[in-house]
Every structure is written in C-alpha cells, then in structure tokens.
Amino acid sequence: MTTSPASPSDLLRLDDGLSPREREVRDTVSEFVTRRVRPNIARWYEDAVFPLELIPELAELGLLGMHLSGYGCAGRSAVEYGVAMRELEAGDSGIRTFVSVQGSLAMSAIHRWGSDEQKATWLPAMAAGERIGCFGLTEPDAGSDPSAMTTRAVRDGDEWVLTGAKRWIGLASIADVAVIWAKAQGEDGEDTVRGFLVPTDTPGFHATPIEPKLSMRASIQCDVTLDAVRLPHDAVLPGASGLRGPFSCLNEARYGIVWGVLGAARDSFESALAYAQERTPFGRSLAGFQLTQDKLVRMALELTKGQLLALQLGRRKDAGTLEHHMISVGKLSNCRMALDVAREARTILGGNGVTLEHSPLRHANNLESVRTYEGTDEVHTLILGERITGLAAFR
Template identity: 45%
Template sequence: MTTSDYYLLDDTLPPDARAVRDRVRTFVDAEVLPVINDYWDRAEFPFPLVPKLAALGVVGGVIEGYGCPGLSRLAAGMVTREMSRGDGSVNTFLGVQTGLAMGSIALLGSEEQKARWLPAMAALDAIGAFALTEPGHGSDSVRLETTARRDGDGWVLDGAKRWIGNASIAQVVVVWARDVADGRVKAFVVEPGTEGAEGFTTELITGKIGKRAVWQPDVTLHGVRVPADHKLAGAESFHDATRVLTATRGGAAWESLGHAMAAYEIALEYATRREQFGKPIAGFQLVQHKLAGMLAEVTSMQLYCFRMAQLQEEGRFTGPMASLAKLHHARAARQVCLDARDVLGGNGLLLENHVARHLTDMEVVHTYEGTDHIQALIVGRDVTGIAAFS
C-alpha cells in the first residue's frame, strides 16, 4: 500500500474538497515537481509558476467575495497539504499571499479596503507580504519597535523587519508598527514603489538551508509615508495581529502534514526497490519498523487536521488549539522527514530524490509561526491558567 492515507480519510472528503485536492495535486505533479529542485538549488523564485497558480482559483482560500474562492476550511487545508507535498517554497509564497497578507486585510480591513486590494491579490496581479517579525523581535514580536506617527493627513513609518516573505516582489505589504501616540500596535498597508514609499527598501537574506525558492528579505522603513486610509480599520492592538496568526497557525499544521506525507511516500517507494544484501531493504525489520512509525505519525497528523477543519467551520477552534496542532505537527513532520532521509541513506542527500528539500524546509516550518517551545507555553497557559511568559 503506497498511499499515506492509511485510515482512508480522503474517502470522507466532500466533493468540493476532493476537487480542490485533485486540481492542486495535478498542478504540483505537472508544474512544480519537474522544475522546483533547480530553482531551490539556485535560490531563485519560480516566477513562471505565478500565473499558473492564479489560474488554479485557490488564491484567497476561505475568504468570500472580492474575487476570492470562499473555500471550505477542509478544501483550504487540501490546498496547503498538496502544495507543500510538492514544495514548501511555493506553499510559503501562497500562504503569505492568502493567509497573512490577504487574511489581514479580510479580517481587519474596512469594506473599502477589502474592495481596493483583495481582488487584485486574488488574481495574483498584486503580490502581498506581511511584515511583523523584526531583527530583535521574533518570539517576542509583541515588543516590536517599528513606529508609526501621525503627520498631517497620513502616517510615517520607521523601523526594520526581518524574514518578510514576498516583500521584495510585493505590491501590497501589511506592516505592523507601534503608534508613538498611544503605544498600541496597528497595521498599515504600504505599496512599495508608490509616492511616499521610497523609504521602503529590501535586502534578500541569503545562505538559507531551507525554503530556498522563496525570497524572505530584510525590510527597512525610513520615513515611509502612507495615507490615513491605509491604516487597517480593525487593527488597533497586537491582539489583532494574534488573530491573524492564530488563523494561519492551522495552515502550518497542514503544511507539516504535506511534507510528512511526501517524505513517507518517497521512503516507502524507495525501500521497495532499493536492494542491499540480496533483497529490497523494505524486507528488513529495522526499515519496516521505521516505516510503520512514520506512517503512525502521518496518520495522527491527518486526524488532527481533519478535526481542526471541523472545529474551524463550527467556530469552536481556539488559539491554544492551533498552538497544539502546530507544536505536534512541526515536531512530528520534522522527524518523519529525518527518518525518510535515513531510509534513503546517502541518496537522501540528493535533491533529485526530494527528501532533502522536504527535510530542510521542515526546519523552517519548525521555527516560523512560533517554535514548539512557544506553542507549548501557549498550551500550558491555557490548561493550567498560569502564564509562564509575558
């Protein structure tokens, strides 16, 4: 049995989610996998895939209206799972676009702001970015130092951001900054290349070991002017940034699942054809034990994700629930990818076998949206009622 769907969960998919799964899987097999290793190796973004991604009709995910597809939570999960099953860089590009940038505008923007930016972003005519993390503030991003001050009929932004996916190619960047007047964190839409935004500059971060085919630059904001109506209407505190991150943290769980499914299936297929000591290595007890353990983790991740989608549809999914899913999935998928690399031996080090890419991409997933340490503290606070961090 070569499938990683051991409990036949995909058999329960409703028609809409099944159609999305098949459409994205076909795209990944035909368009992504044949080219992505070369882009990844050269640390180049695969620009030719952008119009093809737009044609899939999945950009915008669960957002309804404004040219967005209004997918169910389960169908949106299929997009993330299948995309990351192919490649983490492409999935991150799409996740930043849909979940973080468009998600911020959809959740916190006024009707006018949604109508202004979302349709072009849904068509990928405008690429989005989400600027929260700073050089000195990752896990403690609540303490961000980028400032916003009123000046006449607009705002002026100053500061620095780091690891901002898509920022060097974006037309719409959601920047989180602290209002110097009241000390509260707010969000502003910066349109690089427009008048007043000359102080918005980027510098690519190089030398990454994972997610090499998506660009995540440093950003500098020096006297960047934005009109008053570019402040997102519903963004009045860091709690609003947390609302966006809670929604996307579930996406990190689906992504981890995709990486793990790919790694397991590659390892299983390899083990059945790779011969050592006169027989396929799949016939050895140690290899079978490893494969069974990998499948157990993949299956538990699938069950988490399907239940997570149900709770989201019912409006009962909480921030700590998202943290538990991210904690478990990033840790489990990281190990599954490592085990797959081990099954392939030296061949697991080669990009042509894809596992090395999934393994190093999972190192990135393990870190972003909060490491397992931070997620554990969020869950711990929820179950004990005692905060172990400020």
C-alpha cells in the same frame, strides 16, 4: 464515497471521509504539483529561485485567498483550504508558503481589518495574482515577542510617518503592498499596535532578500527597512488595534501549516517507500527487512495521527468552534512529526538521500523554517501550558 486506492500512509483511509468538493481540491492541486512543481523543484531549490511563473497558475486554481469570501476570492471551506495546503507542500514548503503569505497573512489582514475601499482596491487584484502582498510583523530584535517591536508610526498633519525595520518578511522584494505593523500613539496617549498598508514603491521602503539560506531556498524572505515612509491618513487598517490584529492573521497561517507539513511528511515517506521497494541490498528488497518496515510503520502511524489532528481542527474551524489554543496543538505536534518523518525517511535512502534527486532532506531543511515561523515550539508550548495551568509563563 471514493474507492480509489489510499496512500500507503493513510492507514485508516481518512481521505475517504473527505467530501466530493474536498476531494476535488485535493486532486486538482495534486495534479498541479505533479505536473508543474515536482519536475522543477530540485533546480529551483538548488538555484535559490522562487518560480514567479507559478503565480498566475496558482491564481487560476483559486488558491490565493481561497478561504476568504467576496472580492474575487474562492470562499472555500477550512478543510478545502487545508487539503490544498497539504498537496502544495508535498511539492515544496516554499510553494505553500507563497500561498500562505499572500492569502492567510496579507489578504486576511485586509479582508478582516481593512476599510471597504482598501478591500476593493487590493483584494480582487491579489486574488487574481496581479498584485502581491507581504506581512511585516517580525523584527530583527522582536520575533517571538512582537510586543517588543520598535517600528513606529507617527502622525504628521494628515500623514503617517513609519520608521523601523522588519526581518524574515516573505515576498517583500516582489510585493506590491506591505501590511506593516507598527506602534502608534493612541488618543489616550498610550502606544498601541496598528496595521498600515504600504505600497512598496513608496519612498523609504526597502526590501532586501536574505541570502544565502540553507532552508526554504525556493522561497523569498527579506529584510525590510522603513526610512521615514510617508503615508496618507487612510493607509491605516481601521479595524485593527493592538496585537489581536496581527495574531488573527497568524492563526490563519498556523492553521494552514498544520495541514501543509503533512504533505512534506507524506512525500518524504512515499519517496523512502519507493526507494526501499526498488533497492536490493544483500540480494533482497530493502523493503523486506524488518528494520526498514519498522521505520515505515512508525512513519505511517505518525502521519495518520497528524492527519486526524488536522481534520479535527478543520471540521471545528468550519463549524465555528475552533479555539485558539487548538491551533497551537496542531502547529506544535504536526511540525515536530513532519520533521521527524522527513529525517527518518532520509535514513532509508542512505547516502543517496543527501542529493536533490530525492525529496526527504530538502523537506527536512524546509521544515526547520516552518517549525520556527508563525511561532516556535517554545511559544506554542507556553500557549498550551497556560491553557492547561491557567498560569502564563512567557516572562
């Protein structure tokens, strides 16, 4: 068991309970973030640039599709994946989001629902960072209610023709393949949601980055239009039929968020603590004032509870006993907590906290997006409300 100094926010030394492999992932990703992300993130954020040069480095670390097995993927455990997401998001939510979109959404969809040929064609190159994927579910008028999607896939001889629009699609403008979810008429004559692999150089596929943004500036989100996109008959993901297909991928991404936001919150806390220890208003350390210590203690307590929650979910996921509603517990609770911590940390920094020299307000701005995507507070509240009462209140 490690005897290295604990983070000041780890009041229960929870990281001491990580396995040697889990600590190895933590330390490797933390070193990468310290060396490659922190010195540059303020510039990337201000310039609204996603650093494409990081992609081969993230692949070299085995982070792309790291929770998947085979096809060049690392086959890491759920907790190892979670720890990696925590350390990445301590750098910036945009960097963690890239790994989530590539691995938890696009690669997971192909790995779980694709044919053997589709897996062999795309997954090794995606794990190596040589091909980028995106995941098209949300639409301009269908966010929290994907069953209301209007994108359609129609059979035309041996081809499929896709027509529609998607919005807030991460990485779409740099992607090589898009996993697009559309309604298609089944053999019974009823519409059902199907997944399609769309090479982004296919005529009729267009991706336009959404700009300007006040959040996730070092990240790429796009509007996508599908103008009579023609695909071969085998472009469909054969294993996915209905919303169970995309929802299974969303749950993988949501699980990563439960861990990731801990990194943003911890980095905000540590930034505020370091500032308070150096600042000397009224001739004494800011950290020595009771009101400052009250803020720091409350933040550390919330971080500790959030880490306990993430670790419990990770252990259950590795044991195969994680239930879907539990992911909603983690996503709802930890996103709320992380945003509160980032905002509170900013108050300790005073006016200096609104500059990009310090991380809390950048994290808070990013967390407004993270709190919203992969299920809003309201959606996860209703998921848990149905679990508690047995009554669905979505409509």
